[in-house]
Amino acid sequence: MLLEVYAQTELRSRSQQHGGIAACLSLVLLLLVVSPSLAFAQDQAVAIHLIDMAQDSELSITAASLADGWYDESEDSRVSGYELSDGTPVKFADWYHTDWPDTRVDLLTQFGDDFGLLWGFSTGERGEKYTIDPSLRVGFVAQAHPAANSILSLTVRAVAWGNLNEQTCEGDYGEIGGVQTVNCRLAATFLPPEETLQYLAHAEPNRLHISLSYSASF
Amino acid sequence: MTLRLKYLVTAAVAALALLGGASSSIAQTTSPVLRSWMSPDIADAWTQGYKGQKTTITIVDDFTSSSKFTGNLGTGSLLYRHGEWTRLEASMIAPLATIKSQSFYSGTTVPLAAGLNVLNLSYGMYARGTYSLSQLGWSAQESSIINYAKNGRAVIVKAAGNDGIAIGSVNAAGNKDFLNLALVGAPSALFVGALTRNGTVANPASLASYSNKAGTNTAVQSHFLVVGVESSKTGLAGTSFAAPIISGYASILGSKFTTATPTQITNQLLNTARKDTLLNYNAATYGMGEASLSRALAPLTIR
Incomplete structure (x- = not known):
């Protein structure tokens, strides 16, 4: 029965740029879906x-948005970089870009017909000026049958680690300000360099996911 | 384009004690909203919420005479005295700076406040060009200003003048601006000339025909900046209205680099000025170039 509920294997890719990655993962996924079924015969008590x-990952989207900068109302345009004091352009996109977006893998170890342990992980993500830590995902799913042809399902999943942290830059302001640790994005704004640090991006994944669902067949 | 200059002959006698001759003085000329006459550079300051707080701009100018003229800095047509205009302009560039006013008729020492001080001098002190600087005796007011500039105690922003000549030269009337001369070589003094508008790389600006230029003296060139004075938008022309823009820039810089000295603020504005936004740039005309607030705020390197 659990297989009916959770046989919704899918692969979602964040962008078309990762189409190749998605294709590879699809193949791996297909193998993984098939092989457990072979490894753990249907008559065995445990199946993965x-x-x-x-x-x-929402945090991947958050990280990517750092490259977009912010909207400047007075100029009716986005600020997605700045010039150094000698005019050299700096683009946020160079700092908040990754070749491997955070990828999560969720597995189920099934114990009997109505209970299973959810477990999995995410790979994390790394750009020049940020990191998303790998995470561990653990939970369970339990089912009940309040009536014939109906299923009440409870899913609980917790996520450990997996934080997004923006890293700092070293800005050299020369005679007027010296070398200071700054928020890379805000180094050329009017904020005092030390005050830019309070605007460093930090985000955590959704730590606890609980869902209760009911389905009935007619 | 009409220059809004006022010859304040009566002020001169009080303000400048000249040894052995008569003198004359020439006045050269808040809610934070980006006005059409302002450089887009300024907008970023407001976006980030920093607009010159913890700094003081003192406007030394005319706040008491009966001489008024009309202009519009984007807040509607107003009839103001010269000092009221320059004060309004500086406060619009750096809205959170503390703005103080001192009548240049007072002749008294200009007091400094705690934190960074910027003194805006949109006036000149004129005497016959045949005199030398050593023949002049300054009032307590100008003495204090000159000492602040020489000792690096305040950023002294001086309007270059509107005779279309090099700083330190004799004008068509046979006079020199001796306040300019007294500030040459002072580490925290800035001379400000006027461009016809804000320059861009695609559309470089040129010096306004009335504006004094840096000239061949390298000590002047190295402390000379230019900035756009968009008189077609404001009805206000003259280097009087270039200086308050630089005063505002200095104030904003001071609110970012809170421990910087007036000389460091001065040098930052000079060293980050742009030459690629000026038509046929040369140091004798434009000095160090067009002031760029965004570049003055940016680091030299980042990694």
Whole structure:
């Protein structure tokens, strides 16, 4: 029964740029979906299923948005970089870019027909000026049958680690300000260099996911 | 384009004690909203919420005479005295700076406040060009200003003048601005000339025909900046209205680099001025170039 509920293996890719990666992952996924079924015969009590694999991390989106800068109302344009004092352009996109977006893998170890342990991980992500730590994902799913042809399902999943942290830069302001640790994005704004640090991006993944669902067949 | 200059002959006698002759003085001329006459550079300051706080701009100018003229800095047409205009302009560039006013008729020492001080001098002190600097005796007011500039105690922003000549030269009336001369070589003094508008690389600006230029003296060139005075938008022309822009820039810099000295603020504005936004740049005309607030705020390197 659990397989019916969770046989929704999918692969979502964040962008078309990762189409090749997505294709590779699809192949791996297909193998993983098939092989557990072979490894753990249906008559065995425990089976492992790959139930989801995706590059849909909200923190990846947050990290990518750092490259977009901010909207400047007075100029009706986005600020996505600045010039150094000698005119050399600096683009945020060079700092907040990655070749491998945070990818999560969710698996299910099934114990009987109505209970399973959810477990998995995410790979994390790294750009020049930020990191998303790898995470560990653990939980369970339990099912009940309040009536014939109906399923009440409870899913609980917790996530450990996986924080997004923006890194600092070393800005050299020469005679007027010396070398200071600054928020890379805000180094050329009017904020005093030391005050830019309070605007460093930090985000945590959704730590606890709980869902209760009910389905009935007619 | 009409220059809004006022010859304040009566002020001269009080303000400048000349040894052995008569003198004359020439006045050269808040809610934070980016006005059409302002450089887009300024907008970023407001976006980030820093607009010159913890700094003081003192406007030494005319706040008491009956001489008024009309202009519009984007807040509607107003009839103001010369000092009221320069004060308004500086406060619009650096809205959170403390703005103080001193009548240049007072002749008294200009007091300094705690923190960074910027003194805006949109006036000149004229005497016959045949005199030398050593023949002049300054009032307590100008003495204090000159000492602040020489000792690096305040950023002294001086309007270059509107005779279309090199700083330190004799004008068509046979007079020199001796306040300019007294500030040459002072580490925290800035001379400010006027461009016809804000320059860009694609559309470089030229010096306004009335504006004094840096000239061949390298000590002047190295402390000379230019900035756009968009008189077609404001009805206000003259280097009187270039200086308050630089005063505002200095104030904003001081609110970012809170421990910087007036001389460091001065040098930062000079060293980051742009030459690629000026038509046929040369140091004798434009000095160090067009002031760029965004570049003055930016680091030299980042990694």
